[in-house]
Every structure is written in structure tokens, then in C-alpha cells.
Amino acid sequence: MRIDVVAVIPEIIHCFLQYSIPKRAIQKGVVQVVVHDLRNYGLGKYRQIDDYPYGGGGGMVLRPEPYARLLDQLRAQRTYDEIIMLSPAGELLAQPLVNELSLKRNLILLCGHYKGVDQRVIDLFVSREISIGDYVLSGGELAACILLDAVIRLVPGAVGNEESVLTDSFQDDLLAPPVYTRPAEFRGLRVPDVLLSGDHKKIAQWRWEQAIARTKARRPDLYQRFLQRMEASPLQQQQQQRRKSSSNH
Numbered sequence: 001m002r003i004d005v006v007a008v009i010p011e012i013i014h015c016f017l018q019y020s021i022p023k024r025a026i027q028k029g030v031v032q033v034v035v036h037d038l039r040n041y042g043l044g045k046y047r048q049i050d051d052y053p054y055g056g057g058g059g060m061v062l063r064p065e066p067y068a069r070l071l072d073q074l075r076a077q078r079t080y081d082e083i084i085m086l087s088p089a090g091e092l093l094a095q096p097l098v099n100e101l102s103l104k105r106n107l108i109l110l111c112g113h114y115k116g117v118d119q120r121v122i123d124l125f126v127s128r129e130i131s132i133g134d135y136v137l138s139g140g141e142l143a144a145c146i147l148l149d150a151v152i153r154l155v156p157g158a159v160g161n162e163e164s165v166l167t168d169s170f171q172d173d174l175l176a177p178p179v180y181t182r183p184a185e186f187r188g189l190r191v192p193d194v195l196l197s198g199d200h201k202k203i204a205q206w207r208w209e210q211a212i213a214r215t216k217a218r219r220p221d222l223y224q225r226f227l228q229r230m231e232a233s234p235l236q237q238q239q240q241q242r243r244k245s246s247s248n249h
Helices: 010-014 022-029 063-076 093-103 117-123 142-152 162-166 201-216 220-232 234-246
Strands: 002-007 034-035 082-092 106-111 127-133
Touching: 002 010, 002 063, 002 142, 010 034, 010 142, 022 142, 022 201, 034 093, 063 117, 082 117, 082 142, 093 142, 106 162, 127 142, 201 220
Parallel strands: 002 034, 002 106, 082 106, 082 127
Antiparallel strands: none
């Protein structure tokens, strides 16, 4: 998988890629991340990338020419499955969308900045706009880091135990159950006996029930989606349970 990231402050992306799963995935060659500095494609001696908005108002708007220069160059070299603009106007990032993107071969992430990006960039080049939430950041670089992390960890070979990502929160429209490690007792609180029993079937059932209970209590919206999916496909429910059971052996 190759992901190109176009940023106004590329140092943010470079720093993020120096740690944890993204760093190891790049070192192992399971993913390639290429970071582009938009200013390298700016206009004139000072590499201008922004200008005042037509119609007046505060803030600066990123011009279309630098994006066009870079995107024309990249698209001439290879075919991209998606060109994504990180934007508060986009669809909300959620696990099903992350799963979908992790199956792509080539992606481009565009990081906005200042007041925004000239709409013609979106009209001409962007296939998808994605938002990480209903709030505003100084630029799209941090949003791109979140999307990069979520996608890269699903690429085969990025995580040592690939089964672990299949039981993360949201993969089944459920939050993950509580987890415990040593010691078996800490400040008067014991690990649930079932987790110490060695009975994998009972452990799988406990985790399944805890995931449902936790989701119902903390995320009723997610719980309703889970119920709707299960009602629509009883067979899928059985398959989900078997998968959870087998993932713990």
C-alpha cells in the first residue's frame, strides 16, 4: 500500500511516522508513506500557496495551482483509488470506513490549512472528504495522522498479532470488553475468575457479553446499530460469536 500525504506543515507528518506501528510498518515494507510539502509547488519566488478569499472575510485560502501541479504529477505516475481531503465538511470517520480504506492500494491525503482550500481543488481532484469530528483544528495534518494510524494498523503485516485488530472496539459495532494483565489482584481488585479459568469457550462468552453490556451502557447509538445488524442477519451473529471464540485460542 502507498499513501501520499500533501501537507502545509509536513514536519507534523514526519514526526508522527517515527513512532509505533506506522514506523514498524514502513520499516517492514508493508506500507509506503510519501510526504509532500505543498510549498514546493507554490507560486513565484516566495512559493506562495495562499491568498485572500474572494468576497472578503477573514482568513486565507489555499490556492488551487499548487495542488494541481502536484496532483497532476502524481496521477501521471500511478492510479489512485481515492484522493481524500481532510475536512470538517466530510463524512465522519468511523471503523467501517477505515476498514474500506485499508483495502485500497494507493491513496492521497490532502491536508487543508488556514480558512480552507479553494473549492475547485475539491471539485476537480477530490473523490472523498473525511472529517474526524465536529471540531476545528489549525490544519489537516493532525487529522491525517489519525487517519494514517487507523488505516496502517489494519494493513496485513503491520501488527504482530493480526487477530488482535479484528477484536478492537467498533469492528463488530461493539466496544471492546475490559482487559486485564498481571497481577491477578491489585489493591483489593481481582481479575474476574473466568479469565483465570483457562476455559476458552467461557472466556469468549464472557468477553462477548461484556462487550454488549459496555456498548449498551456507554454508546446506546452504537448498540442500536449492533441490534439492527444482528436482527437483519442472525447468521452473521453466529459467525461473529464463532470468530470471537476462535480468536482467543
